[in-house]
Amino acid sequence: MLKCDPQTYKDLELGKLQDILREYCVGPSALKIVEQLKPVQNNEELMKFLQQTNEMVEIRREGESFPRLEFEELQSEIRMLPVQNASLPQESFARIRLASAMVNSLLFFFNKRELDFPQLAELLSNVEFTKEIIEKIDFIFDKHGKVKDDASPDLLYVRQQMQSIKRSIHSTFDKSMRKYFKKGYLSDTKEGYFDDRRVLSVLSSYKRDVVGQVVGNSKSGNVTFVEPGETVPLNKELEQLKDDERKEIFLILQKLTFEMLAYLPLIKDYQQVLTKLDFINAKCRLALLLDANLPAINENKAFDLIDCFHPLLKMNNDSLGKKTIPQRITMDENSRMLVISGPNAGGKSITLKTVGLLQLMLQCGLLVPLHPNSKMCFFDELLTDIGDNQSIVDELSTYSYRLKRMRHFLNVANENSLLLLDEFGTGSDPDLGGALAEVFFETLYDRKSYGVITTHYSNIKLKADKLPEAINGCMLFDTETLNPLFKFSMGQPGSSFTFEVAQINGIPKKLINRAKAKLDSKKVEMDQLLHELQKEKSYLNRLTKEHILAQETADKHRQYYEVTKEKYDRKLASLQNKAEETNKLVSLGNKLQHYIDEYKVGAKKKNVNDPLLQDLKKYIAKEKSKTEEAKQEIRLKKQANKKSAKPNKVVNEYQQDKIKIGSKVKLIATKQTGDVEEIKGGDVTVLLGFARMKVKLAQLIWVSN
Known part of the structure; x- marks a missing residue:
């Protein structure tokens, strides 16, 4: 279970994600859950909530025809139904019918999908598929929500009388x-x-010349509205029938209310x-917005x-058309304190806030914006000290606030705590x-706590380098353009680039050199060393990318060569085959030409060409x-191939024929x-x-190109 204090929620800006969730909720009950969004205290229940949201995201991403969540809440109906002799209003029955139809369609969707989406299917384990509620309501109401004429014999009689009276009135x-x-x-x-x-x-x-009842005048007073005397008793009778209709409808709805009980x-x-599906769907829509997993x-x-x-940074950058640099941050028992x-x-x-907000999102049951191959864990305590929290009212300075906050951390921190300390140690004499x-750092380290700390203090960087379960990390800086790269790198401390940042902000170089002269030479050397290390690392990274x-x-080029070579080899083989066929035909032509030349035309002796013809017949028979x-021989080879070849069934179930280089795919076994x-x-x-993993084509599902 994760404990957070109000300051942590404020520092990590969870409220901004709650604002987005509110927009995605349909009913007030789901809105109430969003308002009270906090870390789930039971880890088993938390895993269930995460899997429910993940299954809903899978349904949406795979394009399943999931029923549209359109319903109205039934809180007032649930309160009214047990009241003796109560009669629900007409709109209540419309809400009950809509909810019953909605649940029936959900049960139909999850029928035979329980293995694919077990957690969502389990949500519906307490409800059953029934048409009785819908049938009973449809017997009373038409498709426009109006009580039918034949809902009861008495109502039918009253409405027939009303129609007759209306005809007489007209x-x-x-x-x-x-x-x-x-x-x-x-x-x-x-x-x-007037009044219908x-x-x-x-x-x-002429108003006194018209027999009837005056009911009003026009604004100008030139026209008087008069109900004819002949229709007055008829209208009174119609009003009595309408009252009878209302009483009968009340009795009908009272009876239907009792049946709904x-x-x-x-x-x-x-x-x-x-309500649960409404909240899960809101979390799903947030996950799709953030590309979360x-x-x-x-x-x-x-x-x-x-x-x-960081989800809020990415949304803001996306709205501005700016690129957000993804980070990779790794921590374990051997690198639990990251500086x-x-x-x-x-x-x-x-970077620090990204770690904190993603951890808070996860333990609130929300999916997080990272690669699905990522790994996370659960903490029992998440504590933050971020930003300037001085208070004029409480006469509390920044440093006093931080000391007060640190005292709280030292009281509660343990091996299950994750601490996020921004600009650690600042606010006092350097x-x-x-x-x-440094003492605070050592104490928290001895408590076996996990922590992400940002600092400019050299002694904290050195301490992280010496302690076996602590590690340095740095934000990269382009030493050539003197611009930050917004990329995080594990394993080494980074220079603050104080003078470089001053230079790009227009501070004269003469002033910068004077400032350098006032520093301890060892401190300048260390900062220069960090500068050179980062420069070398940037150079190596560039070489690696170029390689x-x-x-x-x-x-x-190798693939192009192989494809081209194969193409020319096929062409060469084809030309050779054609050359052999041509040579064969030339040989046959020469032979036949020989027979033609030897044939004697107009010979006086009979049968003089018989030996030649016999020789020709033998040659033709031989060929x-x-x-x-x-x-x-070709036929025998084909038969042999058919017998030896195993049946090759092309399985299009997972659209494996679409898989090519660059396709996005999913492993069937691990998803x-x-x-x-x-x-x-x-x-x-x-x-x-x-x-990288080498697998068989049959083990993959095509996702997209």
């Missing part, structure tokens, strides 16, 4: 209107409406299931965050504050025999996703994060 009114119109008593509009009743539009000068436990389950969860205290992003150094405005604080910070690029280019033997780097026959090399 007929009588039309008769009166024609009569007074002929007399010229009516205005151009002839009629109007038709009334005559009488010129005010039998389904109250199921309706309560509807409310619970739909569920990492592997370690039982021991270790994490490997591959290609991780990050480097230039100001180089990304130290963001030498004195640095010495105290990889050269290797890739060589591989491309024909050779042709038949060649054909027979890890990666990119295809090389294909040789049935063997495929897949890049999974920073690892």
Whole structure:
């Protein structure tokens, strides 16, 4: 279970993610859960929540036809149903029907998918598929939500009477209107409406000549609205029938309410299931927005965050069209105290906040924006000291606040704590504050705590280098352009590049040199050494990239050579075959030409050409025999190949025919996703994060190109 204090939530800005979740919720109950979003205290329950969200993300990413979550909450219906002789309003039955249809469609979706999405399917274990609720409601209401005429015999009779009275009213009114119109008593509009009743539009000068009840006047006073005397009793009778209709509808709905009471436990389950799915769906939509995933969860205290992003930074950069540099941050029992150094405005604080916010998101049951091959673990305590928290009201300075915060850390920190300390030790005299910070660092280290610390203090960097379970890291800086790269690198401390940053911000070089002269020579030498180390590392990184690029280019040219060679080999073989066929035909032509030349035309002796013809027949028979033997040999080879060849069934189930170099694929066994780097026959090399794996084509599922 993870404990956080309000300051940690504020420092890591969890509230901004809650704002996004609120927009994705359908009902107020899910909104309430978002308002109270906190780390889940039970790790077993936390894993269930994470897997539920991950399954929903899988459904969305794989394009499954998941039912659209459209429903209205049933809280008021659940309260009203047990009340004796209660009658639910018409809209309540529409909500119950919608919820029942929604749950039925969910049960239909998860039918035979329990193995694929076990955690989501388990949510529906308490509800059952039933059409009875829908049938009972549909018997009373039409598709527009109005009570049907035949909902009861008495209602049918009352409505028939109402229709008859309405016809009489219209007929009588039309008769009166024609009569007074002929007399010229009516205005151009002839009629109007008052309280849903038709009334005559009488010129005010004739209002006493019209028999009826005056109900109002126009704004100008020129027109008086009169209800004809003949329709007054009819309208009164209609009002009585409407009252009878209301009473009968109340009795019908009261009876239907009593019938719904039998389904109250199921309706309560509807409310619970739909609320949970509403919240899970909101978390899923947030995960899709952030391209978030569920990492592997370690039982021991270790994490490997591959290609991780700070979600709020990435969303902001995406809106501005800026690229966000992904980071890789690794910590375990041998590197549990990470000290990050480097230039100001180089990304130290963001890297620290990324670790903290991702850990907080995970333990609140949210998926996190990193590569799916990443690994994370659970902590019991997450504590932060980030930013300037001085208080004028409490007369608390920045340094006083930090000391007060550190006192709290020293009281609670243990081997299950993750501490995030930004600009560790600042706020006081550099030498004195640095010495105290070093003592705090050693104490937290001795407590076996895990921590990510950003600092400019050389003594903290040196201490991290000496302690076996601590490690330095730095934010990289381009020493040629004097610009921060916003890339994190593990294993070595970084220079603060104080003078370089001053230079790019326009501080004169003369002033910078004077400042250097005032420093202890050893401190300048150490900073210069860090500067040179980082410069060399940048150079080596560039060489490595160039080497990889050269290797890739060589591989491309080799592949091109092999493809081209194979093409020319085939062409050469084809030309050789054609040359052999041509030579054979030339030989045959020469032989036949010989027979033609030897044939004697117009010879006086009979049968003089018989020996020649006999020789020709023998030659033709011999050549024909050779042709038949060649054909027979081809037929035998084909039969032999058919017998020896195993049946080759092409399985298109996972669209493996689409897999090519550059495709995104998923391993069937582990569900890890990666990119295809090389294909040789049935063997495929897949890049999974920073690892390469060679697998068979049949072990992969095509995802996208």
